[in-house]
Amino acid sequence: MALSDLTFVPLTPARWADFENLFGERGACGGCWCMWWHRTRAEFEESKGEANRRAMCARVSGGEEPGILAYAGRTPVGWCAIGPRDGYPAIVASRALRQVPGDDVWSVTCFFVHRTYRGTGISVVLLRAAIEHARKHGARVIEGYPVEPKGESLPAAFAWTGLRATFDRAGFREVLRRSTTRPTMRLQLERKGRRRPAAAR
Numbered sequence: 001m002a003l004s005d006l007t008f009v010p011l012t013p014a015r016w017a018d019f020e021n022l023f024g025e026r027g028a029c030g031g032c033w034c035m036w037w038h039r040t041r042a043e044f045e046e047s048k049g050e051a052n053r054r055a056m057c058a059r060v061s062g063g064e065e066p067g068i069l070a071y072a073g074r075t076p077v078g079w080c081a082i083g084p085r086d087g088y089p090a091i092v093a094s095r096a097l098r099q100v101p102g103d104d105v106w107s108v109t110c111f112f113v114h115r116t117y118r119g120t121g122i123s124v125v126l127l128r129a130a131i132e133h134a135r136k137h138g139a140r141v142i143e144g145y146p147v148e149p150k151g152e153s154l155p156a157a158f159a160w161t162g163l164r165a166t167f168d169r170a171g172f173r174e175v176l177r178r179s180t181t182r183p184t185m186r187l188q189l190e191r192k193g194r195r196r197p198a199a200a201r
């Protein structure tokens with residue numbers, strides 16, 4: 001199936017079983033269940049596995065839409081986590097990801113792609129779908145924290161926040177770097193229906 005044939009929908013209670021199916025018994029990686037940024041490090045270590053799964057399920061059951069699922073037909077093949085930045089305590093408290101001022105900032109925090117779709121470019125189209133989701137919910141700025149390996153390939157398990165190239169292709173720009181391999185990148189959204197000023201003649 002071509003990337004153009006994929007469909008993208010927010011994670012809701014009706015799609016929880018698909019999320020579980022995609023993440024598998026390991027919760028994507030080491031029992032994370034995409035809860036890394038929602039907990040302190042000590043809380044996360046204590047909650048690996050089932051506790052994280054229950055916590056994510058509770059968030060979804062409570063009406064939160066914490067990310068976007070990608071489908072090939074009826075099969076879930078990819079995930080991109082996105083939400084308001086202040087909903088991620090570990091980001092707000094991070095020294096490495098020092099906060100850049102801004103209103104209505106949303107954060108892209110995680111990608112997970114089924115192994116059969118890795119290396120196909122799916123992360124870019126997933127990110128674009130996440131951008132549209134955030135735009136519809138009033139986001140003005142979207143922030144990402146990708147890795148930028150220096151001259152070496154990076155195993156998928158170490159690239160879960162996305163690669164720099166993915167964000168570049170989606171129109172993000174670097175705004176901060178406190179590490180040689182981890183820039184903070186941003187996309188300023190233009191509201192749909194808003195006209196750009198006419199060019200001077």
